[in-house]
Amino acid sequence: MIKATRLGAIPASRFSPIVIASLWMTATLLSFAAMAIAGRELSDTMSTFEILFFRALVATLIVLALIPRQGIAALRTRHISLHFLRNTIHFGAQYGWFLGISLLPLATVFSLEFTTPIWGALLAVLFLGEKLNRGRVIAIVFGFGGVLIILRPGGEAIDIASLAVLGAAFGYAVSYITTKKLSAFDTPFAVIFYMNLIQLPLGLVPALSGWVAPTVADIPWILLVGVTGLAAHYSMTRAFRLADATLILPIDFLRLPLIAVVGFFFYAEAVDLALFAGAIIIFGGNYYNIQLEARRAGD
Secondary structure, three states, X not given: OOOOOOHHHOOHHHOOHHHHHHHHHHXXXXXXXXXXXXXXXXXXXXXXXXXXXXXXXXXXXXXXXXHHHHOHHHHOOOOXXXXXXXXXXXXXXXXXXXXXXXXXOHHHHHHHHOOHHHHHHHHHHHHOOOOOOHHHHHHHHHHHHHHHHHHOOXXXXXXXXXXXXXXXXXXXXXXXXXXXXXXXOOOHXXXXXXXXXHHHXXXXXXXXXXXXXXXXXXXXXXXXXXXXXXXXXXXXXXXXXXXXXXXXXXXXXXXXXXXXXXXXXXXXXXXXXXXXXXXXXHHHHHHHHXXXXXXXXXX
């Protein structure tokens, strides 16, 4: 009888930290894509604040159920003020993101959000002391150039929804940098626990004024938005513990072709060739960066 092989039984030396971080970030982008679909479906029946409340509620219940397994010690932190700062900014960013999901094509939201890694890389250099080497400079330049191709500045007027998503992108960048800071002291479990606990009342209070009771059909989407939101941030935190923010953030660009396909098949949203042209340029810069980092790690 052949015994199943557990990942934990494989020697850690066989895996580069960069490869493992990239896999965690891939899980992050898949989770965010699924959360976008759930958010789009829920926006037909409830407000953005109510969606954010249910997202935090489901995630909080899951985290509370895991405390006996993780242990209360996993929740210890000496940086509760940083948690409050991170999650207040992140909540505002989420509001802009979910608002954009309800009003704009999915690919448009994700393309506008792709300014996040650019801001994140620059903020990481300024506030985390990370090095801006050649590979990362190329990833940032290619990323910025790809975004310009996708957005074609001057082609259309930027509406309120687009501005909300752009504001969310910067807010996410600040959130990512504070996550990187927190991951040096606190466990990934603590990061996601305080994130959802803090954001729970932030969503509930404003949602009460326009509360709409969820239907039976809403329940699967509520569960999905909560589970994927939790999975996305857990995976992101694990990735940050293994690699610099400037290395793993650009991987998130791959969400664009993924969500464009989803938008086309599920919501009949047009596929813009310029969007894919920009995505290829972005991926090229990111691929070069990962290859360069992998060679350096092997030296």
